[in-house]
Amino acid sequence: MTKSRLFGTALLLFGLIGGGAAAQAESLTIQTWGGVWEQGARAVGDAFAAKYGVEVIYEQQENTRLGIAKIRAQAADPQVDIVFSTADALEQAAEEQLLVTIDRAKAPNLAQLPDHAVRDTSIDVMNILFGFAFRSDLVPFPLTKWEDLADPRLAGQIASPTGQFSSGRWIIMAALIGGGSEHDIGPAFDFLAKVKPNISNFVATDGESVKALTSGEASVLAFGLLSDFASHLADGNLTFVIPTDHKILTTAVGVGMPNPKKAELALKFVDFIATPEAQTAYCGFITCTPSNPKASAPSSIDAFRPPAELLYRADWHVINAELPAWDDRFKKEIQTR
Amino acid sequence: MRRFDPIPGLGLTPRLLTVAACLLLVLPHIVVALVSVDPSPAAHFPPQGFSFKWYLNAFTRPAFREALGFSMLVALGAAAIALVAGTLASWFIVRHRFPGRGLVVTLLQLPMMIPEVVLGLGFLILFARAQLYASVLNILLAHAVITLPYAVRVISANLQTTQRSLEEAALVLGAGPLRTFWKITLPVIQPGMIAAGVFAFVVSFDNFTVTAFLVTTRGTLPIEIYSYIRTESDPTIAAISTVLILVSLTGLLLVERLVGFGRITQGGGLDK
Amino acid sequence: MPRVRPVAWLLMLPAALILGLLGAAVSSMVAVSFSGAEGWLQYYERFLGDPTYLAYVWRSFRVALYATALTLLLGYPVAYVMTRATPGWRRIITFVLVLQFFSVNVTRIYSLILILGNNGVINRTLRDLDLTVAPVRMIYNELGVSIGLASAALPFAVFPIATVLGRIPPSLREMALTLGASRTRIFWKVIFPLSAPGLLASVTVVFLYSLGAFATPLLLGGGFVDLISVFAYEQAINLNAYGFAAAGALVTLALAFLAVYAANRAVERWVKLA
Numbered sequence: 001m002t003k004s005r006l007f008g009t010a011l012l013l014f015g016l017i018g019g020g021a022a023a024q025a026e027s028l029t030i031q032t033w034g035g036v037w038e039q040g041a042r043a044v045g046d047a048f049a050a051k052y053g054v055e056v057i058y059e060q061q062e063n064t065r066l067g068i069a070k071i072r073a074q075a076a077d078p079q080v081d082i083v084f085s086t087a088d089a090l091e092q093a094a095e096e097q098l099l100v101t102i103d104r105a106k107a108p109n110l111a112q113l114p115d116h117a118v119r120d121t122s123i124d125v126m127n128i129l130f131g132f133a134f135r136s137d138l139v140p141f142p143l144t145k146w147e148d149l150a151d152p153r154l155a156g157q158i159a160s161p162t163g164q165f166s167s168g169r170w171i172i173m174a175a176l177i178g179g180g181s182e183h184d185i186g187p188a189f190d191f192l193a194k195v196k197p198n199i200s201n202f203v204a205t206d207g208e209s210v211k212a213l214t215s216g217e218a219s220v221l222a223f224g225l226l227s228d229f230a231s232h233l234a235d236g237n238l239t240f241v242i243p244t245d246h247k248i249l250t251t252a253v254g255v256g257m258p259n260p261k262k263a264e265l266a267l268k269f270v271d272f273i274a275t276p277e278a279q280t281a282y283c284g285f286i287t288c289t290p291s292n293p294k295a296s297a298p299s300s301i302d303a304f305r306p307p308a309e310l311l312y313r314a315d316w317h318v319i320n321a322e323l324p325a326w327d328d329r330f331k332k333e334i335q336t337r
Numbered sequence: 338m339r340r341f342d343p344i345p346g347l348g349l350t351p352r353l354l355t356v357a358a359c360l361l362l363v364l365p366h367i368v369v370a371l372v373s374v375d376p377s378p379a380a381h382f383p384p385q386g387f388s389f390k391w392y393l394n395a396f397t398r399p400a401f402r403e404a405l406g407f408s409m410l411v412a413l414g415a416a417a418i419a420l421v422a423g424t425l426a427s428w429f430i431v432r433h434r435f436p437g438r439g440l441v442v443t444l445l446q447l448p449m450m451i452p453e454v455v456l457g458l459g460f461l462i463l464f465a466r467a468q469l470y471a472s473v474l475n476i477l478l479a480h481a482v483i484t485l486p487y488a489v490r491v492i493s494a495n496l497q498t499t500q501r502s503l504e505e506a507a508l509v510l511g512a513g514p515l516r517t518f519w520k521i522t523l524p525v526i527q528p529g530m531i532a533a534g535v536f537a538f539v540v541s542f543d544n545f546t547v548t549a550f551l552v553t554t555r556g557t558l559p560i561e562i563y564s565y566i567r568t569e570s571d572p573t574i575a576a577i578s579t580v581l582i583l584v585s586l587t588g589l590l591l592v593e594r595l596v597g598f599g600r601i602t603q604g605g606g607l608d609k
Numbered sequence: 610m611p612r613v614r615p616v617a618w619l620l621m622l623p624a625a626l627i628l629g630l631l632g633a634a635v636s637s638m639v640a641v642s643f644s645g646a647e648g649w650l651q652y653y654e655r656f657l658g659d660p661t662y663l664a665y666v667w668r669s670f671r672v673a674l675y676a677t678a679l680t681l682l683l684g685y686p687v688a689y690v691m692t693r694a695t696p697g698w699r700r701i702i703t704f705v706l707v708l709q710f711f712s713v714n715v716t717r718i719y720s721l722i723l724i725l726g727n728n729g730v731i732n733r734t735l736r737d738l739d740l741t742v743a744p745v746r747m748i749y750n751e752l753g754v755s756i757g758l759a760s761a762a763l764p765f766a767v768f769p770i771a772t773v774l775g776r777i778p779p780s781l782r783e784m785a786l787t788l789g790a791s792r793t794r795i796f797w798k799v800i801f802p803l804s805a806p807g808l809l810a811s812v813t814v815v816f817l818y819s820l821g822a823f824a825t826p827l828l829l830g831g832g833f834v835d836l837i838s839v840f841a842y843e844q845a846i847n848l849n850a851y852g853f854a855a856a857g858a859l860v861t862l863a864l865a866f867l868a869v870y871a872a873n874r875a876v877e878r879w880v881k882l883a
Binding site: 347348350351352354355357359361362364365366368369372382385418419421422423425426427429433441443444445447448449451452453454455456457458459460461462465466473479481483486489514539541542545546549550558559562563566567572574575577578581582585586588589595604 | 617618620621622623624626627628630631633634635637638641643650680683684686687689690693700702704706707708709710711712713714715717718719720721722730733734756759760763792793817818820821822823824826827828837838841842845846851854858859861865875
Binding site for chain 1: 397
């Protein structure tokens with residue numbers, strides 16, 4: 001190696017290290033899911049970056065559980081400053097002391113949110129509604145109620161979520177349909193057993209649940225998120241149903257701050273995403289109901305305004321304790337041929 | 338008709354099964370190439386129009402571009418490591434006789450005999466225990482392990498077929514072993530090394546299982562393709578598949594020109 | 610042949626380092642699998658004591674067997690045809706096989722979904738011709754996964770068999786023909802037994818490959834065909850349970866090696882008898 005080349009290499013190395021150091025100045029790393037969830041997070045994150053003159057970096061989590069697993073693995077040296085997750089996963093993370101406490105005094109906008117949407121270490125940004133969806137051009141009859149999923153005419157045409165989908169909520173919904181709940185899970189498996197002959201395949205994530213229908217691989221999705229399908233409803237072939245003959249399952253999505261070193265900037269983001277503007281923008285992409293009453297939901301979900309008394313939030317303590325056992329049983333009894 | 342029969346005296350069953358096998362291997366590529374130009378996101382076959390928009394989508398998506406770069410980096414690195422280590426090791430085992438040689442030969446083939454899920458899990462646990470979280474480095478090291486047997490196989494087969502007399506002459510004339518290796522052996526086994534390098538590259542580039550256990554934030558191209566298949570239904574992957582198979586086809590013809598298939602199939606690459 | 614001078618062992622250094630890495634990976638996996646807080650066999654007891662987990666092992670073995678059988682059913686004739694065909698045809702078949710090896714596996718699985726899926730080429734054609742109402746299930750079951758695995762494993766199966774078949778002198782076959790034996794009889798009594806070593810090599814490679822497959826069952830199994838790799842991934846990545854994942858994978862590995870060893874012994878004995 002000649003001297004000049006050595007010098008060049010040294011310069012290059014120096015540049016890399018220097019560049020790395022420069023990039024570390026005032027940046028906020030946001031972890032979120034892919035697809036529309038990332039688009040929504042980017043809409044808020046980019047506005048935040050513009051307002052405070054900082055750089056925002058986006059990292060993807062494959063699913064909620066993996067996202068929290070990553071936070072857990074990095075506990076000694078957190079690399080993520082804001083994590084998007086479901087309310088129950090955030091509570092779980094808080095219990096494991098993976099999240100920084102939110103200083104409400106320094107985040108005045110949190111006062112605009114309803115009480116249940118603000119916790120010690122996380123806030124709710126929006127609410128999710130669950131239902132089922134089908135391809136009106138492929139099904140033999142239009143489905144209207146949960147019990148239709150067990151109709152023998154749908155043999156081999158239903159895509160079913162896995163036991164772990166959305167932290168076991170398909171199993172909980174099945175329990176509600178069968179007259180039980182997360183505290184009495186037995187009825188879930190009676191209902192699922194009736195649906196089983198109709199199941200074509202299983203989907204583990206939101207993206208897969210949408211694809212099952214858009215690709216025509218299945219004509220019915222047994223259980224899914226309204227947010228995932230809202231943008232497809234205009235196409236005409238897709239129908240989303242939230243039956244009102246049973247309780248309606250719902251959960252919240254919010255943010256938490258895993259990194260104490262960046263807590264100050266992260267808190268600014270938490271405060272920012274509580275504003276009506278940010279939430280309207282977020283829900284514009286994700287088609288959801290914002291937690292801030294002053295923010296507005298997109299008109300495409302106007303048709304889905306279920307009566308408040310039917311809304312049901314499952315106890316995340318029970319979910320976190322029981323999910324592995326439910327999932328084992330689901331695999332043994334349902335996810336098998 | 339009998340005059341045109343390429344394989345006289347062969348029953349119908351093996352012919353039909355061979356045709357079925359070749360169809361199973363070739364037909365998918367043709368279907369994919371046709372679907373890739375269908376303008377509708379529903380991936381029609383036969384295509385109901387003509388459009389390059391899925392190719393455009395594939396090339397403009399940053400996720401695929403970054404994944405391709407990542408895959409190239411890892412595959413080139415792993416192939417380089419496997420090639421150096423494989424050439425030296427092959428030279429050692431082919432040109433030397435020593436006690437325990439059989440064991441060394443077996444050990445060099447070991448990574449190929451262990452199911453990939455065990456390798457992937459093993460590396461995941463090893464790197465976690467060693468507190469190594471650098472995705473690129475971890476994947477590169479793991480790929481060096483899985484590509485080594487291929488390099489060793491192809492190069493040793495090549496070494497076995499080359500004449501040793503030249504090397505011996507050089508040694509007799511007083512050239513040191515290193516000089517002999519550099520001046521005589523290396524040029525002779527060059528075609529074998531090219532084949533070995535291509536092989537190692539392909540094995541690394543194609544790897545899914547071991548990589549899936551080791552990726553953290555950035556994925557290789559097969560990982561990105563996999564997650565796209567799971568969540569999207571438009572023909573973007575058909576476009577990527579078509580491009581990849583065209584690249585493979587070109588590469589394959591190039592290798593065939595340079596070194597010939599014999600080196601690959603008989604030489605050992607696929608002859609596990 | 611030059612004597613091995615100690616310095617020559619230095620040639621092995623880079624390869625030894627790489628193999629050392631493999632050794633470290635496997636041994637740390639073994640170590641973790643025995644590191645249960647409630648006794649060193651804790652993870653193994655849990656895995657072996659629960660039919661839910663053992664189901665992954667049996668399913669993996671079953672699918673690997675199907676895939677191996679299918680691969681050989683197609684691969685053996687291909688190898689046989691290759692040894693008998695004209696050089697031109699042999700080149701074409703070789704080209705197809707090597708191209709298979711050179712193409713990216715996940716994209717190949719994707720193309721199988723396009724063809725065999727519920728809304729794939731075959732099912733759409735059947736529906737358009739009014740031959741079926743509900744889709745014919747070709748993927749999302751063990752058959753689909755086996756087809757996917759076989760299409761990937763074919764090149765690995767063909768070449769070892771073709772090598773062995775190529776070594777059988779053609780005179781042997783001609784001699785049997787002149788003695789009046791039928792083609793079928795010659796094949797089963799002469800050619801097939803002589804090709805046993807190549808066959809065994811193919812079986813071993815394809816079986817071990819299929820057993821550890823990951824992307825194929827995930828994409829073509831539809832959640833019904835989760836193999837041991839899915840168990841290991843779920844436990845290790847989703848649940849951080851390295852020890853339990855390692856125990857399950859090692860149990861499968863041990864059983865697989867046992868099966869391969871038994872098959873080798875059985876074939877050896879059979880060849881001796883024949």
